[in-house]
Amino acid sequence: MGSPQTMLDKLWAAHEVLQREDCVSLMWVDRHLVHEGSHHAFAKIKERGLPVAEPELTFAVVDHYAPTRGRSKIADPQIARMIDTLRGNAQAHDLKMYDLSDPRQGIVHVVGPEEGITLPGLLINCGDSHTSTHGAFGALAFGVGATEVAHVLATQTVWQRKPKAMRITVEGALGAGVTAKDIALSWIAKLGTDGAQGHAVEYAGSCIRDLSMEGRMTLCNLSIEGGARFGMIAPDETTLAYLEGRRFTPKGAAWQAACADWITLASDQTAAFDREVTLDAAEIAPTVTWGTSPEQALPINAAIPDPDQVPPAKADAARAALEYMGLKAGQRLEGTPVDQVFIGSCTNGRIEDLRAAAAVLKGRKARIPGLISPGSSQVKAQAEAEGLDRVFTEAGLEWAASGCSMCVGMNGDLVADGRRCASSTNRNFRGRQGRGARTHLMSPAMVAAAAVTGVLTDVRPLLARRAA
Amino acid sequence: MMAGWNVHNGTAVSLPQANVDTDQLIPARFMSVPRSEGYGPYLLHDLRRDDGGGLRPDFLLNTCPEASVIVSRRNFGSGSSREAAVYALVDAGIRAVIAPSFGDIFAANAVNNGLLPAEVDEDTCKALEAGLENGPCDIRIDVGARRLTLGAMSATFVLDDSWAIKLINGWDDIDLTRNHGVAIAVFKHIRSQTAPWAWPAAAD
Numbered sequence: 143m144g145s146p147q148t149m150l151d152k153l154w155a156a157h158e159v160l161q162r163e164d165c166v167s168l169m170w171v172d173r174h175l176v177h178e179g180s181h182h183a184f185a186k187i188k189e190r191g192l193p194v195a196e197p198e199l200t201f202a203v204v205d206h207y208a209p210t211r212g213r214s215k216i217a218d219p220q221i222a223r224m225i226d227t228l229r230g231n232a233q234a235h236d237l238k239m240y241d242l243s244d245p246r247q248g249i250v251h252v253v254g255p256e257e258g259i260t261l262p263g264l265l266i267n268c269g270d271s272h273t274s275t276h277g278a279f280g281a282l283a284f285g286v287g288a289t290e291v292a293h294v295l296a297t298q299t300v301w302q303r304k305p306k307a308m309r310i311t312v313e314g315a316l317g318a319g320v321t322a323k324d325i326a327l328s329w330i331a332k333l334g335t336d337g338a339q340g341h342a343v344e345y346a347g348s349c350i351r352d353l354s355m356e357g358r359m360t361l362c363n364l365s366i367e368g369g370a371r372f373g374m375i376a377p378d379e380t381t382l383a384y385l386e387g388r389r390f391t392p393k394g395a396a397w398q399a400a401c402a403d404w405i406t407l408a409s410d411q412t413a414a415f416d417r418e419v420t421l422d423a424a425e426i427a428p429t430v431t432w433g434t435s436p437e438q439a440l441p442i443n444a445a446i447p448d449p450d451q452v453p454p455a456k457a458d459a460a461r462a463a464l465e466y467m468g469l470k471a472g473q474r475l476e477g478t479p480v481d482q483v484f485i486g487s488c489t490n491g492r493i494e495d496l497r498a499a500a501a502v503l504k505g506r507k508a509r510i511p512g513l514i515s516p517g518s519s520q521v522k523a524q525a526e527a528e529g530l531d532r533v534f535t536e537a538g539l540e541w542a543a544s545g546c547s548m549c550v551g552m553n554g555d556l557v558a559d560g561r562r563c564a565s566s567t568n569r570n571f572r573g574r575q576g577r578g579a580r581t582h583l584m585s586p587a588m589v590a591a592a593a594v595t596g597v598l599t600d601v602r603p604l605l606a607r608r609a610a
Numbered sequence: 611m612m613a614g615w616n617v618h619n620g621t622a623v624s625l626p627q628a629n630v631d632t633d634q635l636i637p638a639r640f641m642s643v644p645r646s647e648g649y650g651p652y653l654l655h656d657l658r659r660d661d662g663g664g665l666r667p668d669f670l671l672n673t674c675p676e677a678s679v680i681v682s683r684r685n686f687g688s689g690s691s692r693e694a695a696v697y698a699l700v701d702a703g704i705r706a707v708i709a710p711s712f713g714d715i716f717a718a719n720a721v722n723n724g725l726l727p728a729e730v731d732e733d734t735c736k737a738l739e740a741g742l743e744n745g746p747c748d749i750r751i752d753v754g755a756r757r758l759t760l761g762a763m764s765a766t767f768v769l770d771d772s773w774a775i776k777l778i779n780g781w782d783d784i785d786l787t788r789n790h791g792v793a794i795a796v797f798k799h800i801r802s803q804t805a806p807w808a809w810p811a812a813a814d
């Protein structure tokens with residue numbers, strides 16, 4: 143018996159081709175996901191006349207520039223060109239492509255798991271920082287830049303120094319109306335957006351075990367907003383139940399054998415972590431960001447902090463954020479008027495997210511306009527089969543096709559200058575949703591509550607009235 | 611591939627902001643431009659420019675077009691993995707960013723493009739910022755020695771050894787890795803035997 147290992151240790155050892163003298167490892171990549179933004183990387187391998195090393199392990203998805211309305215005829219030539227470039231590259235290198243018209247198209251981090259491209263025990267790379275999402279299955283998944291994407295395309299490997307291991311344990315049960323999004327915003331608010339830099343975060347504890355795969359993906363997805371390039375959760379029955387029968391998952395005896403391997407990936411009970419953080423689920427409230435960094439988040443019932451009262455290192459940032467956001471210190475978050483809402487993204491655009499939003503919106507009218515873009519075309523079809531689309535449209539919100547949409551605005555879905563948007567996305571950075579846009583991050587249920595009242599709202603009373 | 615570099619004599623300016631994320635370094639709407647056109651004009655676009663696209667005279671970087679080193683605050687380059695953020699810096703003539711901490715992906719992207727992410731402690735950073743309060747200043751950076759000199763001030767910075775070697779030599783990973791072709795082929799073969807589930811099952 144060797145010494146006790148963390149899940150990170152096990153995943154790392156399983157992918158390490160070799161280690162250089164300086165302790166940087168050459169890692170084998172099991173899955174490589176590319177999107178329109180990967181054009182720089184394709185250009186780099188073309189320059190060198192190199193083919194894609196493993197086309198069978200490389201999947202192309204149209205998401206960042208995908209139009210959510212009027213898909214059949216793309217008006218913006220820039221956007222059409224970006225999508226055409228990906229098509230051309232996928233064709234040239236014989237890659238499986240999820241194109242706009244594909245009923246399985248969607249956001250890369252939604253499509254991967256949905257299709258069983260994502261599996262436990264894999265190393266997954268994508269030129270996108272939210273690749274940590276796939277760690278929810280017990281995979282070693284991390285975002286890389288264009289030079290590294292080119293490297294993976296050309297060699298199916300990536301050089302990486304092993305990160306330190308950090309464990310965030312969440313014990314207990316979440317209250318009604320409190321979600322994985324709130325867990326994430328809470329720990330990021332507590333530790334800071336650089337709180338987990340240099341670390342791979344493993345989420346553990348009874349609260350995590352109780353989360354659905356959708357919730358686990360939301361949590362791992364947001365790891366990067368706390369500085370961690372990797373987020374991961376040990377595979378268990380929930381993981382296997384989600385994956386069984388999906389398109390690219392092993393079938394029959396191969397499935398049984400795979401499950402037996404995957405279950406052994408969990409950290410050994412006595413394994414040591416470089417850092418441990420513990421949260422009490424019962425203390426987590428619906429959380430909303432007030433500033434321009436995901437760490438600037440507070441429970442909905444809190445008041446916006448006074449920059450003079452926060453630690454000096456964060457005071458300037460708080461001041462600048464309040465000015466940008468058009469908010470005042472001491473003002474209560476709840477009741478802040480909102481101009482529009484958005485539900486979607488790889489963080490919170492899955493079926494469970496839409497169900498949670500619909501549970502709030504059913505039979506109610508939205509006071510402000512809003513857009514709902516499902517995380518994938520399969521999520522869209524499922525939602526429509528359940529009648530969720532009608533709940534949204536009857537409330538007065540717009541139901542659109544799938545893509546990154548207003549998470550990043552590359553497809554033209556933008557929040558106008560000075561407008562305030564309650565959003566289920568992952569980044570409230572200045573200008574992320576459009577120049578001058580004011581973004582408040584929160585769970586889909588909280589976004590729905592804001593839609594119903596037109597102001598930042600605690601969703602819990604709205605849900606309680608339902609239950610009564 | 612980039613030419614390597616070890617010593618840089620240039621001009622430093624201060625960007626006294628924490629969390630300069632990659633969305634600010636280059637807003638998403640400029641990212642469809644081919645690299646050959648140059649990304650310099652988009653660097654910090656929405657902070658540097660007014661609504662009409664003109665340069666804001668009160669933005670420090672605009673007062674110093676010859677700036678080659680930026681001194682900023684914690685968590686520089688956090689957020690999106692977009693390497694375009696590094697292209698914008700490099701194409702605008704920036705060779706090094708000095709800050710107390712960097713986004714992990716940004717730092718790796720930087721080194722891949724010959725841009726030095728020099729990590730200094732908070733106190734050093736404050737002192738450098740103070741030294742730049744009255745405007746840009748000459749700076750000397752020695753990667754091998756991990757030392758920077760600004761006016762009368764001299765300080766050390768932190769940089770992973772493997773990154774220093776890469777910056778100094780201007781190495782390209784793809785060439786290095788292709789030398790390990792046999793090891794990769796052997797690894798792939800063993801993995802296909804020990805973890806056959808790691809290959810996508812035939813789609814139905």
Ligand code: SF4
Nearest residue numbers: 272487488546549550
């Ligand atoms: S939805 Fe947003 S965060 Fe997710 S992949 Fe798309 S742009 Fe990135």
